[in-house]
Amino acid sequence: MFGKLRRPSQDVAKIALEESDRLSSTERRQFLRNGLFTAGSVMVGGTFAGLSAKVGAAATQYPPEVPLWTRSLGAGVVTNPYGMPSPYEKGVIRRNVPWLTAEKTSSVSFSPLQHLKGIITPNGLFFERHHAGRPEVDPQQHRLMIHGLVERPIILSMDDLQRFPSVSQIHFIECPANGGMEWRGAQLNSLQFLHGMVSCAEWTGVRLSTLMQEVGIKPEGKWVLAEGADGAAMTRSIPLEKVMDDVIVAYAQNGEALRPEQGYPVRLVVPGWEGNTNVKWLRRLEVGDKPWMQREETSKYTDLLADGTARGFTWVMDAKSVITSPCPEMPLRGGKGIYQIEGLAWTGQGKVKAVDVSTDGGRSWQQAPLREPVMSKSLTRFALEWNWDGNPALIQSRVIDETGYVQPTLTQLKAVRGTNSIYHKNAIQTWQINADGSVDNVQLG
């Protein structure tokens, strides 16, 4: 009985293709785009009696037609034991800029901010930044060593670590080079590539202060060196004040174990600070009396100014905001009329206080309501309703954080930093809306 109903997938595809032969070329394309997936998933469910006849009758699934998926059985539980997004979402992925780096193992991929609908970045879409590729760490054999100027140097297994009291906190992580290609001019016409080196997750783990109390810091201890277990053995020096404030030794991300790309099985989360300090695949914490002046805090992650001097230890990520819709990937599709201007704001200094939006290139501004929740060192949503008259426009957002700091224009930023500092480009982003609703990345003079 059941055997009769089941058919191999090629048959469904064949029937579907035959049916599509009878359609006009536009209908056919539409059918192949929408229908084939459906036919595939129907097959998985086990029933598709009468499918082929009805497919021919209805090339679309709109009213008054009753859609295929309503007239058939869907896939059973555990068809995907670890759930996957709908196949229609397969273009929503991290992407890289091939010309940017010599190797994919020392490179970055960007989060598709244009498709994200809240403040939490799904784990598979969290941006990546590796200096020596993504290591495959065995959690059974992974160890975290804490030593240096401490009373009792210890080595913890992952089981040991998870016995300590834990916290869960929602924080963004942003690479300080986010947008760093745009100091000299507008290059990339895409929200994803311009701003996609920021992501946000709920992190669960042990407060680093708890671990520090457990090992007992000697009075001379003023700095902590964090080191990764990857081939870059990534290191950063972090002052004790920050260590004892809000740093987390995290083993979970959005409710599940960290993803390998985010440091599985354990990483540092240093809220509001340069992404690079959030050392992944954490293997070692050493307490010392001075910073170590590692390559990642001298050669890299220092900000070269126009006069040839450089700033080091610029840890905090300053307030930044960006409109995520419309954007180059999300044009205004419906002609003139009412749109929601939506976006994200964040600051390493604490909470977002307000966001303003301009639709005339910064001549005038209007406060855009924030969407709850508004949390410290987390992405925060804003939205403003806008009646577009169909004419070209220049839209911008500007965040004010709880310290009163106002996000700068690119001109203001370049006046103090020049164009060679690479890092910490938190300037106001301008999108140009064209008369046809398309959107371009532009800079104002």
Added chain:
Amino acid sequence: MFNLAKLSRVLVGVCSGFVFSAMPLLATAGSPGHYGYGETATKAQIAGWDIDVRPDGKGLPEGSGSVDDGLKVFETYCSSCHGAFGEGMGRYPKLAGGDGSLADDRPEKTVGSYWPYASTLWDYIHRAMPFFAPQSLTDDQVYALTAYVLNLNYIVDGDFVANRDTLPKVEMPNRDGFTWQDPRPDTHNVRCMHDCKDEVTVSDSAAGKNLTPSTTGPLDEGLTE
């Protein structure tokens, strides 16, 4: 029988806990050893992982290497990416040159022109290079490579021998080029709401530059320039 054995084991556990582990069990919350989890790290365990080196030389091991030795090791393990003279192949980092270029329109940041401390060079080569086989070189090889890269940048002479005494004394040209105090906020935008400026001019647009990989469909592998 079975139960008795189990019980006695529990009792032994409790007793030994009281007698021998007073420190970890009775330490109050927030004081060292309160939880007592994990194992105490031995000197040998720490020595195997503690690889960081500081500007004052703390962390440098015994051993040494000359510029000449470094030349040979560099040709074997490094020049394929960084070039025989540290000039950098393709997009791989340049390790030499760029003297006095930091205030130029197109500065060249290299070990010689930018790095403030020689210790960082030893530390980084030792922990992360060669790129495909990190932590595979001997301490002598790392000393030799450090000497060679410093010599490529005219920071040390050809007869220089790097070791734990000589390296911390090397003065890098850009050692005073950094400020280590964050001066931000360094911009002071004001929250103007109306009539904020007279004119708005678009100075640059990314449209038509053809630098943006595709943001739909499969990953864009083709775009290389």
